[in-house]
Amino acid sequence: MITAIVIVALGTLGVGASVALSLRYIPTIQQRLIVQVLVAVLLPLAAVSSYELIVLRTHITMSEVSALLGVGIAAAITALAGALRIGNAVMAGIHRLSDAATALARGELGTRAPEEGPTELADLAAAFNHMAENIDTQLRARRELLAWTSHDLRTPAALLQAMLEAIEDGLATPDRYMQAMHEQLRLLTGLTDDLFQLSRAEAGDLSLEVLDVRALDLVEASLAAISGMAEQRGVKLQMIEAPDLPLVRCAPEQVERVLLNLLTNALRKTSPDSTVTLKIRSEADEIVFIVEDPGRAIPAEALERIFDSYWRGHPQGSSAGNAGLGLTISRAFVEAQKGRIWAENRAEGGVRFSFTLPAAAPVQHPAGTRPALPELDVGEPGFRG
Numbered sequence: 001m002i003t004a005i006v007i008v009a010l011g012t013l014g015v016g017a018s019v020a021l022s023l024r025y026i027p028t029i030q031q032r033l034i035v036q037v038l039v040a041v042l043l044p045l046a047a048v049s050s051y052e053l054i055v056l057r058t059h060i061t062m063s064e065v066s067a068l069l070g071v072g073i074a075a076a077i078t079a080l081a082g083a084l085r086i087g088n089a090v091m092a093g094i095h096r097l098s099d100a101a102t103a104l105a106r107g108e109l110g111t112r113a114p115e116e117g118p119t120e121l122a123d124l125a126a127a128f129n130h131m132a133e134n135i136d137t138q139l140r141a142r143r144e145l146l147a148w149t150s151h152d153l154r155t156p157a158a159l160l161q162a163m164l165e166a167i168e169d170g171l172a173t174p175d176r177y178m179q180a181m182h183e184q185l186r187l188l189t190g191l192t193d194d195l196f197q198l199s200r201a202e203a204g205d206l207s208l209e210v211l212d213v214r215a216l217d218l219v220e221a222s223l224a225a226i227s228g229m230a231e232q233r234g235v236k237l238q239m240i241e242a243p244d245l246p247l248v249r250c251a252p253e254q255v256e257r258v259l260l261n262l263l264t265n266a267l268r269k270t271s272p273d274s275t276v277t278l279k280i281r282s283e284a285d286e287i288v289f290i291v292e293d294p295g296r297a298i299p300a301e302a303l304e305r306i307f308d309s310y311w312r313g314h315p316q317g318s319s320a321g322n323a324g325l326g327l328t329i330s331r332a333f334v335e336a337q338k339g340r341i342w343a344e345n346r347a348e349g350g351v352r353f354s355f356t357l358p359a360a361a362p363v364q365h366p367a368g369t370r371p372a373l374p375e376l377d378v379g380e381p382g383f384r385g
Helices: 002-025 029-054 062-105 119-168 174-202 215-233 252-268 326-336
Strands: 211-213 236-241 248-250 275-283 286-293 341-345 351-358
Touching: 029 062, 062 119, 119 174, 174 326, 211 215, 215 236, 215 248, 215 252, 215 275, 215 286, 248 252, 248 351, 252 275, 252 286, 252 326, 252 351, 326 341, 326 351
Parallel strands: 236 275
Antiparallel strands: 211 248, 275 286, 286 351, 341 351
């Protein structure tokens, strides 16, 4: 009897494994579900029947066999109905998602999948809709980028051409337009460099040399570079530094570029006799850089897009000379250094731009030997509190 049990069990296991392996050849989920349900119901029934008919055939009547078969058939029909219902619901959701994906591939960017059905399918549809929304947003940003790039390239190029033609026609001497031509060429060079940096950032190809440096050194260099522009516009620059700042782990050149972008934006939007403030402080394992200006606030709906390429729908938008890519590149530089950047309106008026960078690992110094930070020369132009 034990031998018969082992034989029947191994036979059942072999048939079940064979069916499970062959399911991959069945094309649809619904058909696979039906086959699996039938096997799950009928295989145990067949095993029990085989055992009783072979081993216990002298103790089983035809009526008992019929009852056993009836129970098995009823269970199979019930399971099959349930499988069909579940399969139809799953396939309907898959077809809806497939139709939405096909429409999106045709360029119908407003297509969204219905978020209904079983939880798994509803979650999948929600993820698809989120992806579609991101694609739509990215393509709109690309179109805006191309439109504004062509505009910003065409303007200085047209001015250069006009000045060169005037010189060629003898209407002006080269000396008259030399400075203006240098300025337009600087704008073209800056724009092409911005586009190059943005393309590298989007491709994840930014090559940054990360060092442990003093945050104060970065701020001093940036303020010195922007001080001439501040004096020309009649705007004061103020720096507020928290004491005992740890070193910051960053790519110094790129951080100075971010600071210059933020300070330039602030100066352009600040009226004369106002003050632009740059703050540095330490929070947990990060160094926080903050640029505040008392200019106009940013509409709430624009705060979400202020770092997008060529977004000019807000008071802090770009103007001639910065090509609309400064904030986008700033975000790329900060995020490439494992930092965060954001903008917010100040309660007292104006705008606050903040970004963080990782603090360097603390260096242990013997007691009484920690090097002192040099004092800031507040008499230097542009460093007025």
